[in-house]
Amino acid sequence: MCGRYVYKSTLKELEKNYGALPDGYFNPEPSYNVCPTDTMPIIMEPDPGHRIVSGYRWGLIPSWSKEIPNGRPMINECPIGTPAAIS
Numbered sequence: 001m002c003g004r005y006v007y008k009s010t011l012k013e014l015e016k017n018y019g020a021l022p023d024g025y026f027n028p029e030p031s032y033n034v035c036p037t038d039t040m041p042i043i044m045e046p047d048p049g050h051r052i053v054s055g056y057r058w059g060l061i062p063s064w065s066k067e068i069p070n071g072r073p074m075i076n077e078c079p080i081g082t083p084a085a086i087s
Contacts, residue, residue, distance in 0.1 A: 007034050007041075014053050018043050026055030034058070 008030045011022050020043045028041045036059040045051045061068060 004033055004035050006032050008032075009041075011041075011053060014041065014043065018051060020051035020053045023052045023054045026053070028055065 007028065009017075009028075010030075011027065014020050015022070026039070026041065028039075031038070034040060037057060039055040039057050041053050042056050043051055043053055
């Protein structure tokens with residue numbers, strides 16, 4: 001199950017911990033199997049001191065791609081900064 005992670009925060013927790021208000025369009029559900037192509041929350045700061053939670057699709061769209069690829073998206077699974085990568 002490469003490239004997967006757990007998401008278990010609520011919008012209230014994101015607001016409390018990061019001061020980020022929901023954008024009103026996205027209400028994430030907890031998931032113990034988040035995978036590429038899932039829409040997941042990110043915190044943006046469009047203006048200094050103004051943070052919002054919005055949903056974005058996870059995956060890599062190469063700069064040379066003319067459209068969003070169908071099927072399996074590319075992801076970067078490089079273990080940068082882990083002890084295995086350093087040794």
